[in-house]
Structure formats: structure tokens, C-alpha cells
Amino acid sequence: MRFRLVRYFTLASLGMFGLVALSLIYFEREQSQFYKQTNDEQLAFFGDVQQSFAKQQEDAARRDLLTIHEAGNVNLTRLFANALWERDFAPFVAQVQAIDVTGCQAIADVTDDKGKKAAPPEKKACFADIGKRIMALPGFKAIDAKVFDSMKKSTVFKIKVFDLRGITVYSSEHAQIGEDKSFNAGWRSAAFDGVPKSELTHRGKFSAFEGVVENRDLIGSYLPVLEPGSSRIVGVFEVYSDVTPFLKQIQQTSGQIRSTATDNQKKLGEAAAANQDAVDATSYRQLATIAGLLLLLFAALLVIVRRAEKIIQQQEADRAHAHQQLAQSEKMASLGQMVAGVAHQLNTPLAFSQNNILMVKDALQSMELPMKVAGRLSSILEDVDGDKVTIKVSQLKANLDKLQEGNVDVTMLQEMLKDVLGGIDQMSELVVNLRDFTRLDRAATTNADLNKALHTVAYIAQTVLPKNIELVEEYGQLPSVECNPSQLNQVFLNLINNAAQAIEGPGRIRIRSFAEGDQVHVEVQDNGRGIPDDVLPHIFDLYYTTKPAGEGTGLGLAIARNIVTEHGGDITVSTRIGVGTTFTVTLPVRQEAPLAQAA
């Protein structure tokens, strides 16, 4: 297949550029994705941090709220204790101590479905019963009224009082009186450790002093009651104060912080998106720039390659032209050699024919007088009747030498003319062979008798070869071969000439032909010097010659092989140094494709 520079270059470079572009796009995408991922992660982290800040802030606020209210409740309890304990609650609690609760406390707790210990209903009922007995105690109503009175319009929603057994001695919510809180962590902390314990809770429904309230945030504190003037714990207060507005404020603040954080998050997200877009745009610009540069490079290279191809084509054309000219000059050289040989061959019969004819002409001229004399004598004899004639010979005697000169040997003249005819035969044989060799007046491709063609070539070659080279022709029976005889003549003449050049001094060239299947073989064998090993592989190479520069074109065998190959045949060589060389041309009897016309 022909090498197509521009096409291959275009395909290869465009393919390569495509690959480069694809990999660039791939890496750009990877980079963009990585950037996006990092951005998202940063955003998420930032969001988390903000949320965590908001939560911490709220937690801190709640803790502060709790601490402040606990402190408030502690103070309140002190006040309350100072105001009510000594006079009202201490005797009341003492009364309650009389009620035995051990029976109720002895009732075992049950474990509910969730694994949590809870008081069974009979235990609750037992304590509720105790509660009723407490409320039935004298002084309850007065205490209750006093508590309600003092707590009205305050932030305290509920007050409970426990004795050191954990029994609810008093509750502003009466239903709770009698309940056992001895297991409550807050109560235990206050009763046993003297440490207040507070808790922030949200209650959907709550029975406050003012009645039932809904949706309230409350801080409940278990507070130890110390005997005035001592540090002895005598009971536990539980105070519920309403912090709903404070908590609302806290929640509002934290909501604000959250919304700011969300805003920030959003802004950050937008900035990230903008950055991403900018990065993407930059990378697209980058890609576009690289693609543009690559295209520019491709265009420049294409121009160079196209120019190069043009130059190469021009050179190829020049080479083909030079080759054609060389082939032509090779043909002319062998033609010239042939013409010289033919001229010499013609020269020999021409020389003796010319010589003989000139001599016969001279002889005929010298015979003119004797013929005249003979003519006169015959006309005289015609007129004479008798046997004797008298002729005056004085004039004849004067020309005696001329008469004698005319007494030529006619047989010799005939011999001379016979030689001339032989010479003419030689010349016409040469002309016929020349015509057969060139075949200018015949069809290019024909069914030819190769033996006849070989003989013609041998005849022509003989005219050029030194006479001490013997040409032996051994032709076998051949079918007629479809070929271009003019071209094959050129091949055979070339082989014979080569063979002759391989012979120094006397030698022999044997030309053989034989048929084998649907092929014919022609062998040209010489007993010359043979072809050296280093030369043998190159003998069919174009321009390869062992002759000095200017003497050989190196085209002879290359053209010969070309011609034979075009005939669908083959040309082979076998050689032995000092023994000789045999070239064998093998040709098919029939051609598969029509033969090219050019030589």
C-alpha cells in the first residue's frame, strides 16, 4: 500500500490531539470535582461548627438560667422556710411523722414493659390514701391558704414539701400529697447531701397556683430545708418556677444565631459555588486555550507536512523521470552497440560484393572490344555464302593488347557474381533478423515462437560478440507463448551480452529452451568467471553495476526482471566462481492479464 504522508500525519496527530484533549478534560473534571468535594466538606464542617456554637450557646444560656433560678429558688426557700417553717410547717410535718408509711413503702415495685421500675397502682393508692390522711390533718387548710397567699403573682408555680422519709407532706397541687419521693434523685441529693438539685422541664399541662397552665418551661428545684440557726436538714422543698419567657428569649437568641449561621452557611455556599464557577470557567478557558494552541500547532505542522509531501512528490517525479531517461539511454546504448555490430556484419559482405562488382564492371569494360569484334565477325559471317572470308586485321593487330585484356575468364566472373549473390543473401538475412528483432511492424503482444525469437537474438548478438565466443543454440519443442516478443528480445539480448562480458578470451554461451507443463524455460549459460557472493544479491537492483562509472547504468538486469515479471514469469540465477553462470527465464505459456505496452 502506498504511504500517504498527509493523510497519516493528519490521522495520527488529530488522534493524538484528541487523546490529549480528553485526558486534559478528564483531569480538569477530576480537579473540579475534588474542589467541589472539598468545598462541600468545608461547608458542612463550617455548618456543624456554627450549629455546635449555637447549641453550646443555648446550653450555656440554659445552664446559666438554671443556676440563676436555682439560686433564686434557694433564696426563696430560705425566705419561705424562715417565714413558714418554724411556725406552720414544722408542727405540721411533725404531725405527719405520726402517720406510718412503712406499710405503703413495703409494697414492691413492679418492672414495666420497658424494664423501668414503677410503683404498682396499689402502692400509688396506698400513698394517695396517706395523702388524704395528711390533708385531713388539722392545720392543713391554714398552711395551704398561707402558701397560696404568699405565692400568688410570683413566678413560682408550685411548691412541694417533703419530710425526710420522702413523703410529700404538702403540694400546692393537692393530688400529689402523700406521694413517695424517697427514690427521687433530686430529693435524695437535697435530703441526704444538702445539695440543691434543679431541672429544666417543659410541661404541656401544669397545675399552677393560678390554675392549670399550658406549654410552660419550668425549673424545678429540690432544696434542703435547714433548721433555722443550724445546718441540720429538716425537710425538702420542691419549687417550680416559670422560666418560659427567659427560655423563649434564649431560644430566640439561639434561633437568631442559627439563622445567622444558616445565612452565613448560605453565603458561604454561594461563595463556594461562585468560586467553583470561576474555577470551572478558568479551566474551560485553559482547555480552550490549549485546544486552540494544539490546533495552531496542527495547522503549522500540516502546512509543513504538505509542503514536504509536495517536495517528496516532486523528487519522486524527478527520480521517475531520471529513471525513465536512464532506461531510455540504456536502450539507446544497447541499440548503439547493436547498430555497430550490425554495421560490421553488413560491412563484410558489402566489402567483397563491392570489390567483386567493381572488378566485374572493369572486366566487362575490357570485354567491350572483343565483343564488338565478335559481333562484327558474326554479321560478316551471316552475309557470306562460301567457306572462306578475308578480313583485314591490321586495325585489330594495333589493338591486340586490348583484345588480349578482354580475354577474361568468364567462369571467374560468374564466381564473383555468385559471391556477390551470396553476400546479398547474407545482408538480407541480417535485415530479416533485424526486422524480427525490433518487430516495429508487428503487434506488441502476440503468440510467438520463442525459439525463432531466440535464434534472431542469438544472430544479432553474434554480430556484436567477439568471434572467439561460441554461441550454442539448443532449442527444445516449445508451444507458442503469449508475450511481447520485442520486450523479451531485449531481455535475451541483455542476458547474452552479460554472459559475453563475463567471458575473458575464448568461451562459450549456451542458449537452451524447453517446455515444462504450462511454462517454458530459457537458459543462458556461460562458462565465464561467475558472479562473486557479494555481488550476487544485488545483480537485479536498480542502478547496481560493477562497471566503472559512466560505462554501466545498472539498469540492464533490473529492466530485464521487470519485463519478465510483467509477463508473469520469473528470472533466476545460479553461478559458480570460475565455472560460469546460468540465468533462467521462466514464462507462462498464457497471460492472465493483458500485457502493458511500454517497454
Place this chain on the structure above:
Amino acid sequence: MTRLAGKVLCVDDEPGIVRSLQWLLQKQFEVFTATSGAEALELVKQHDFDVVISDQRMPVMTGVEVLREVRKLSPRTMRILLTGYSDMQAIVRSVNESEVFRFINKPWNISELPKVVAQAITIAKTQPVETPAAEIPEDAPIIANGERILVIDDDPEMGRAVADLVGASAKVSYTRNLADAVGILNNEDVSVIISETRVGTIDATRLVRLMKSKHPEIVTVMLTGESDADTITTLINQGQIYRFVPKPIRTGYLKLVLQSALRKHGALVSDPALTFRHAVETTSAGAMESLISDVERAAPQAETAAAAKGGGFMASLGAGFRRLFGAG
């Protein structure tokens, strides 16, 4: 009919040619024919031929080979080579190996050929034969007695090579232009001329041919780089040159040639009759005039000693030519 008692042998592998030659020559001479070299040599051994005419292109033995053998077998026999087409190598060999008397081209002129043969027979019959020179080994020293050798060549290397070869035994004059050569030939007694066929742009063969026709005792050796067979044919027929030395020159061969040229000159001088064996064809008319005009045209450009002599040079050149070659 007068029949010269001359014996001629015609050799050609083509019977038509020998028969034709026989018919042409048999009126005047006793003609023998042979159609191969072997047959011819057999006849030469049996008969004493005055002239052998041989075709060059023959199988087995070429004409040059036949004539070389004839020269060995019968030195007094004059040798004529018949050539159909020009083969430079054969011609050079015929000059150097066979010392042929004439080249005859086919087809021949039927009035000229008998005359050439007659001249050859006369020479063969009347002129003494030089004793054939013994084979000279290549390493033998050159024997000379102060002869003058004139070398005419564009390449000064040639003059040096010849001078180196002969050493002090002979005088060597070298020149690169023909005007100087004419001057030297006028003033000196030249024995051997060694000349290139072309000197500068001028065909030097005319000088050699003219010299030989007037001074047959001078032995001429031609150096040639080109292979123009016609030039050499003309040189042998009109110049009777003694040897051809193809360029590039091989020193050993040049020495051999010089050796035998000096010897030949010695023989020619000691027996002037020998020079008839080297009789030349008449040089074509006008050759001298054309040579003089060529040399005069080339002379102003040549840096020659003679040119330095000034105004009288042209006149003296023409006079020199005339003195050398006799009246024009």
C-alpha cells in the same frame, strides 16, 4: 601481363573476403588465402611471404595475434591489418605488438589496395630487416648515449617521469606547447618524441605525422587518454608511430617503451635504409598550414620562453615550420 614476383597471404574467416582479395590481387601478385589464423601460420611457415593481410575480427585468433606471430616467424614480412569496425584495444595492440605497416578499412578502395600491397612488397623485397630485439626485462637499465628525448604533454609530471626513467643517460626536453616543440626540433637533434595526441586545444598528431614524413629516423611514442580509433588509424598510416601508451601511464610499461624506442632509433640511425620500412602515407594537403595557424593562434596565450622573445616570434615560427618540414 606483368606479374610481380610478390607473395601475398590474405587471412579472413569470411571466404567471400579472401576470394575477393585473391581476385583483386592475383593479377599482380602471387596470392595465398587462409580462413583461420592457424591455417595462415601454417602457410607462413611453408612459404616466404612478402605481405600478410589479416582481418582483425576472427574466431580463436584475432588479426593482431596472427600478425604478432607472423612478425616472430617472418620478420621481413610486411603486415597489414584489415578492420571492419573500430576496436580501440585491438588497434593499440596492433601498433605495440604487431608493428603493422597499414590499417585498411573495409570496404577497401580497389585501386588503392593493390598500390599499398605493391609498396609493401617493394619494401619487403628491397629493404633490410632489423634484427628482432630480444625481450627486454622490465627491470633492465635504460641504455642510451645522450640522445635527446622531447616530451610534449599538458602534464609536467610526464616530463619528470621520463627524466627520472632515463636519468643522466639521455637529455629530456619537456614542453607544453607546440611552438616550443617546433623550436626545440629546429635547434636540437631529437631522437625520440613522446607526445600526447592533444596538447592544449591543438591536435598534436599533425606535428608528429609531419615530422615522421620528413624525418623518418625520429621514433615517435604517442600518449593517449582518449580512445578515438580514427586518430590512431591515421597516426599509424601517416605517422608510423612506434608505440601507443594509453593513459594513465604505468611507469614499468613506459620504461619498456622508452628502452625499445631508443634502441629502434639506434637501429634506424645506423642503417638509414631501414626507415623505408616505416614509410608513411602522404599527409593530407594543408595539414602543415592548419597546424601553423593553430599554433600561432594559441601562442600568444601560452607562457613560453619563445613568446618572450617578442615581435619576431611569429615570423620565426613560420620559418621554423618550413625549415622542419621543407617547403610548404
